[in-house]
Amino acid sequence: MPMGLTAAELDLIDDMVAARRKIKRGTTLFRNGEKFTSLYAIRTGFFKTRVASEDGRDQVTGFQMAGEVIGLDGIVNDHHTCDAVALEDAEVCVMPFDRIEELSREVNALQRHVHKIMSREIVREHGVMLLLGSMRAEERLATFLLNLVQRLHARGFSQSELVLRMTREEIGSFLGLKLETVSRTFSRFVEEGIVEVKQRHVRIINTDMLKDIVNPKACN
Amino acid sequence: MPMGLTAAELDLIDDMVAARRKIKRGTTLFRNGEKFTSLYAIRTGFFKTRVASEDGRDQVTGFQMAGEVIGLDGIVNDHHTCDAVALEDAEVCVMPFDRIEELSREVNALQRHVHKIMSREIVREHGVMLLLGSMRAEERLATFLLNLVQRLHARGFSQSELVLRMTREEIGSFLGLKLETVSRTFSRFVEEGIVEVKQRHVRIINTDMLKDIVNPKACN
DNA sequence: CGTAATGTTGAGCGCATTCAAGCCGGGTGG
DNA sequence: CCACCCGGCTTGAATGCGCTCAACATTACG
Numbered sequence: 001m002p003m004g005l006t007a008a009e010l011d012l013i014d015d016m017v018a019a020r021r022k023i024k025r026g027t028t029l030f031r032n033g034e035k036f037t038s039l040y041a042i043r044t045g046f047f048k049t050r051v052a053s054e055d056g057r058d059q060v061t062g063f064q065m066a067g068e069v070i071g072l073d074g075i076v077n078d079h080h081t082c083d084a085v086a087l088e089d090a091e092v093c094v095m096p097f098d099r100i101e102e103l104s105r106e107v108n109a110l111q112r113h114v115h116k117i118m119s120r121e122i123v124r125e126h127g128v129m130l131l132l133g134s135m136r137a138e139e140r141l142a143t144f145l146l147n148l149v150q151r152l153h154a155r156g157f158s159q160s161e162l163v164l165r166m167t168r169e170e171i172g173s174f175l176g177l178k179l180e181t182v183s184r185t186f187s188r189f190v191e192e193g194i195v196e197v198k199q200r201h202v203r204i205i206n207t208d209m210l211k212d213i214v215n216p217k218a219c220n
Numbered sequence: 221m222p223m224g225l226t227a228a229e230l231d232l233i234d235d236m237v238a239a240r241r242k243i244k245r246g247t248t249l250f251r252n253g254e255k256f257t258s259l260y261a262i263r264t265g266f267f268k269t270r271v272a273s274e275d276g277r278d279q280v281t282g283f284q285m286a287g288e289v290i291g292l293d294g295i296v297n298d299h300h301t302c303d304a305v306a307l308e309d310a311e312v313c314v315m316p317f318d319r320i321e322e323l324s325r326e327v328n329a330l331q332r333h334v335h336k337i338m339s340r341e342i343v344r345e346h347g348v349m350l351l352l353g354s355m356r357a358e359e360r361l362a363t364f365l366l367n368l369v370q371r372l373h374a375r376g377f378s379q380s381e382l383v384l385r386m387t388r389e390e391i392g393s394f395l396g397l398k399l400e401t402v403s404r405t406f407s408r409f410v411e412e413g414i415v416e417v418k419q420r421h422v423r424i425i426n427t428d429m430l431k432d433i434v435n436p437k438a439c440n
Numbered sequence: 441c442g443t444a445a446t447g448t449t450g451a452g453c454g455c456a457t458t459c460a461a462g463c464c465g466g467g468t469g470g
Numbered sequence: 471c472c473a474c475c476c477g478g479c480t481t482g483a484a485t486g487c488g489c490t491c492a493a494c495a496t497t498a499c500g
Contacts, residue, residue, distance in 0.1 A: 051346045051347070051349070051350050053350055053354070053435070054434075054435040055435055057350075057354050058350075058354075059346075059349055059350040059353045059354050061346050061349050072338075072339055072342050073339065073342055073343050073346065074339070075335050075336055075338075075339035076336045076339035076340040076342075076343055077343075081343050081346065082346060101328075101331055101332065101335070104325075104331075105324075105325045105326075105328075105331065106325075108321075108325075111321055111324075111325065112321070114335075115295050115321070115334075115338070116295055116296045118292075118295075118335070118338040118339070118342065119292055119293065119294070119295035119296035119338070120296040121342055122292050122293055122296075122338065122341050122342060122345065123293050123296055123297075123301050125342065125345040125346075125348075125349065126271045126279075126281050126293065126301065126302060126345075127271070128349055129271070129279055129281050129345065129348055129349065129352060130271050130273055130277075130278075130279040132349060132352035132353050132396060133279045133352050133393070133394075133395075133396035134273070134277050134278075134279050134393075134396065136455075136456090137455075137456070167477090167478065167479085168478075168479065168480095169478085173353070173354075174353075175353075176352060176353035176354065177456075177457095178456075178457060178458080179478090179479080180456090180457075180458085180479090180480080180481085181455090181456055181457075183479060183480055183481080184456090184480080184481080186479095186480095187480075187481080199464085199465080199478085199479080214274075215273070215274040215275055216275060356487075356488090357487075357488070387445090387446065387447085388446075388447065388448095389446085389447095397488075397489095398488075398489060398490085399446090399447080400447090400448080400449085400488085400489075400490085401487090401488055401489075402447095403447060403448055403449080404448080404449080404488090406447095406448095407448075407449080419446085419447075419496085419497075
């Protein structure tokens with residue numbers, strides 16, 4: 001994935017991937033408490049990560065798709081602090097972290113790449129905090145949809161159509177809302193002609209209206 | 221800060237710090253949009269970091285104190301994506317990121333240390349997401365107080381007494397609450413004999429009750 | 441000492457939640 | 471093929487938590 005490498009360096013990168021691993025839908029790639037050994041690059045499939053509080057409650061911290069890296073949470077304490085659950089059958093590249101550190105000492109571009117991946121995750125979470133801390137239900141869902149469709153588009157999918165791989169409850173957990181609120185908000189969007197929704201199939205009719213909801217009447 | 225280094229390695233680490241910089245209360249160490257060059261280790265003082273949405277709203281993403289590192293958000297795009305504001309006169313070590321990357325190629329312990337710092341920030345933010353996504357006002361404030369006092373205690377301060385360096389509004393922004401709600405929740409804690417509050421001076425009378433609020437009636 | 445910033449408290453409101461009932465679609469087995 | 475079931479989803483009604491708006495108190499600071 002990192003750019004600007006020599007052929008020799010690319011060979012090294014190949015060495016980094018110890019194995020590929022298939023994850024069945026509904027099963028976990030890693031769990032809170034498990035020993036941390038590797039980062040995982042998603043080749044295919046779709047994941048959610050979630051943290052749990054002492055009492056039963058849990059919070060979905062993100063949804064990850066092909067090309068994204070998960071497992072960064074495990075570095076600090078040598079143990080994972082969240083669960084990664086496959087929302088559809090998936091395949092990942094297992095990249096032992098020792099190897100990553102070793103190679104990134106030799107290959108500057110890789111070192112830089114690793115740092116950027118971690119920084120990107122920090123910045124992404126800032127955005128989620130902004131969402132959770134200051135947005136109303138409609139803004140949250142609109143932001144969520146725009147983010148999803150943008151990431152899918154970057155992977156060659158439609159700009160206006162998407163299939164949700166997660167339930168209303170999982171969306172709600174991520175957005176800090178109850179599943180009923182997510183459902184109602186979808187319905188309101190449909191009434192207003194912003195989207196069409198048939199179960200998990202979503203078609204965005206009017207992207208501008210969605211953006212307007214996210215960023216209400218930008219005061220120019 | 222990193223442990224397990226030889227004397228020679230420690231000298232290298234010293235090289236990492238290009239300069240010290242004093243930040244006056246109320247001014248920014250860096251701002252959203254500014255070019256990223258360095259990470260900053262806080263020597264003394266107290267900071268908040270905040271992100272802003274397109275429209276005016278902003279969200280405090282964290283409060284940082286001595287020994288903590290800020291600026292990680294800037295790595296991914298070579299520009300900062302949040303503001304760091306000093307809540308009291310402060311001094312930081314400026315550590316140019318180029319130097320950090322260079323040195324961490326030579327000193328394994330430093331490399332590992334940098335990775336852990338970034339991972340720790342990711343995990344911290346998971347905790348904030350859990351708070352913002354699933355806790356009620358009392359739980360949020362209790363969690364906040366326990367976290368603050370724990371970090372202060374680790375720095376040699378009291379386990380039960382603290383001085384808030386931020387306003388109710390800043391606490392509210394961090395916790396996803398309005399300042400009035402923060403104030404009211406403080407008052408409720410006082411009524412219940414959990415804490416004493418005199419403006420920004422807080423004394424925790426009953427830590428267990430605070431923990432009980434955070435983790436309601438743990439079902440054993 | 442006066443002014444502005446910060447904090448507290450009250451009253452009423454509104455958005456999201458809770459609780460509850462019913463619907464839809466996919467899968468299974470008769 | 472249809473009947474049935476179950477998980478996921480939708481919708482309604484009532485409740486309540488945190489918000490808004492407002493007045494006032496207190497503190498910090500020039």
